[in-house]
Amino acid sequence: MRFSIVIPNLNSPTIHHTIDALLRQYDANRPFEIIVAGLDEPELVTPSAIVRFICTDNPVSPGMGRNIGTRHASGELVCFLDADCVPCADWLHRIDQHFQDPSINVLAGGVECSDTSFWMRCEYISSFHEFMVTSPEGTREQLPTMNLVIRRSVFDQVGEFDESLPGGEDADLTLRLRQFGYPLYFDPKASVDHLPNRRTPRTVMRRTWWYAYHSMKMHPRWKDYLRTPLTLRYRYLLLSTSPLLALGVTAKIYWRNRSIWRWWYMAPFVFGLKMVWCLAAAERLRTRPL
Numbered sequence: 001m002r003f004s005i006v007i008p009n010l011n012s013p014t015i016h017h018t019i020d021a022l023l024r025q026y027d028a029n030r031p032f033e034i035i036v037a038g039l040d041e042p043e044l045v046t047p048s049a050i051v052r053f054i055c056t057d058n059p060v061s062p063g064m065g066r067n068i069g070t071r072h073a074s075g076e077l078v079c080f081l082d083a084d085c086v087p088c089a090d091w092l093h094r095i096d097q098h099f100q101d102p103s104i105n106v107l108a109g110g111v112e113c114s115d116t117s118f119w120m121r122c123e124y125i126s127s128f129h130e131f132m133v134t135s136p137e138g139t140r141e142q143l144p145t146m147n148l149v150i151r152r153s154v155f156d157q158v159g160e161f162d163e164s165l166p167g168g169e170d171a172d173l174t175l176r177l178r179q180f181g182y183p184l185y186f187d188p189k190a191s192v193d194h195l196p197n198r199r200t201p202r203t204v205m206r207r208t209w210w211y212a213y214h215s216m217k218m219h220p221r222w223k224d225y226l227r228t229p230l231t232l233r234y235r236y237l238l239l240s241t242s243p244l245l246a247l248g249v250t251a252k253i254y255w256r257n258r259s260i261w262r263w264w265y266m267a268p269f270v271f272g273l274k275m276v277w278c279l280a281a282a283e284r285l286r287t288r289p290l
Contacts, residue, residue, distance in 0.1 A: 003032035004075030008065025012083035063161035063169035085192035109190030134259035145170035167214030212280035246274035
């Protein structure tokens, strides 16, 4: 088996689109299996010779779902997808080409957002600016598991997702991969269309807060490895400098990726999301100082 595609699922309303897009790429020369782990109350996952559904009976975290799926996987390459991500038509072909090179052990693909709703687009710019399809190819400091491929032998060496983490388990895994000496490679063209159902300010801000609160930059395990700056280590310093930090990050996002200049009018709202990030990080420091 060449590929095992592992998808954690918690009753996603779009997972059938993800599976259909994968099945259209089936090639006997590079066979794959699809393993969905979690809950599927809408019954959108249809088991077959290629698709396997592992019901967990109760909701599990994404990291736990990925671990369960990987334990049942037999492919030499483990591909992690999120249930709200639809891969592009040549996704597996591009991945297969990369892994012909034995020096490639970890690969992430780009993230597109065909959802044109205002707040979803703001979150896309704020959260995925490093992984857009218009971002340059190359290595990254961390990678998300919404579109990530790892050689099975490497995954077994580094270890499973840390199920004790309520969030940020994907960053934790990719940082461990870096510690083992595996570069984190990024190809924007091996892309997925991210289709989360977040179209209101409240849902987008709550998600931003969650990611910030559980960021590995704010975790004692990784503060030295990531060289977390002083402004993110002390709560009152972070609170007092948050506007400047949020402004600087927003400016850097727009400066580095000219493709998003057409959404210049969203910059104040991206700044607002970065302020939410800073406030969530400050709350994390209050409850768990670095």
